Amino acid sequence: MAKSKFEYVRLFEAEDRCLPNTWIVVRVDGKGFHKFSTEHGYEKPNDIKALSLMNRAATSVMEEFKDMCLAYGQSDEYSFVFRKETQAYSRRSAKLSTNVCSLFTSAFVYYWNEYFPTSKPRYPPVFDGRTVLYPSNQNIRDYLSWRQADCHINNLYNTTFWALILKGGLTPTEAENKLKGTLSGDKNEILFSQFAINYNTEPEMLRKGTVLVRRKVPVVLPNGGTREKSQIVQEHVDIIGDEFWNTNTHLLTFT
Numbered sequence: 001m002a003k004s005k006f007e008y009v010r011l012f013e014a015e016d017r018c019l020p021n022t023w024i025v026v027r028v029d030g031k032g033f034h035k036f037s038t039e040h041g042y043e044k045p046n047d048i049k050a051l052s053l054m055n056r057a058a059t060s061v062m063e064e065f066k067d068m069c070l071a072y073g074q075s076d077e078y079s080f081v082f083r084k085e086t087q088a089y090s091r092r093s094a095k096l097s098t099n100v101c102s103l104f105t106s107a108f109v110y111y112w113n114e115y116f117p118t119s120k121p122r123y124p125p126v127f128d129g130r131t132v133l134y135p136s137n138q139n140i141r142d143y144l145s146w147r148q149a150d151c152h153i154n155n156l157y158n159t160t161f162w163a164l165i166l167k168g169g170l171t172p173t174e175a176e177n178k179l180k181g182t183l184s185g186d187k188n189e190i191l192f193s194q195f196a197i198n199y200n201t202e203p204e205m206l207r208k209g210t211v212l213v214r215r216k217v218p219v220v221l222p223n224g225g226t227r228e229k230s231q232i233v234q235e236h237v238d239i240i241g242d243e244f245w246n247t248n249t250h251l252l253t254f255t
Helices: 005-012 033-039 048-064 093-110 137-166 172-179 184-195 204-208 243-247
Strands: 023-030 068-074 077-082 127-134 210-220 226-235
Touching (some): 023 137, 048 093, 048 204, 068 137, 077 137, 093 127, 127 137, 137 184, 137 204
Antiparallel strands (some): 023 077, 023 127, 068 077, 210 226
16 A cells, blocks of 8 residues: 555554453443433433433444443443453554444434434433453452442432422422431431332332343244344343352353
8 A cells, every 4th residue: 555755643643452351341421411411301310211212322332342241331321341352443442432432422312212202302412431441350340339339329319319309399409408418228218208218119220220231042943943142131130249240150251
């Protein structure tokens, strides 16, 4: 291939290849989604349609990137886990984060009308993306545990906060002041004693977030037989304890 005298400018490109034999996580996070959710009339404290749209966009990403073994989402964020041995985009950090983030964002807009059929986005949603490496299986488990613990903490607070406003008649400032210094037990007591809400019976998607896992499942064939096929399965389960990982041992092993 012929080269021009300007070819030297490529030397200014920084090398950003991810370290080998490490888990690669690309986390996508909504920018300014407090405003976005308000402008688009999201239900409080949680909008099931909006969360389902996030899950659909994340599924589109996993369908495109076969080396993703798992994704975890809650609120306005999603974490995508590439297998340790992936060679996608030659493990270049910027390529991975920008492609995942742009595909997630475009899928979010593309599928919007399936979940909000009577409206359209009032302005373009924005998501940022970052790439983080984790060297050990325990590291990647701890990362995902951190995100799920964050889901529980935030959802319990938001559920109590909005119950005080929507059902208790408090202003946002009054609700915020009432919750200052409270522990999880205090919030559970407020929900149950004042509003007859048992937090433990709230939908699991809200309390635990969503796990997308690539797993082989039996598929019925035209002749009546079955064969295993890799599919993306959506679950709302605990990923902090051992049960999920003991059930999905293939996630932490080399293919």
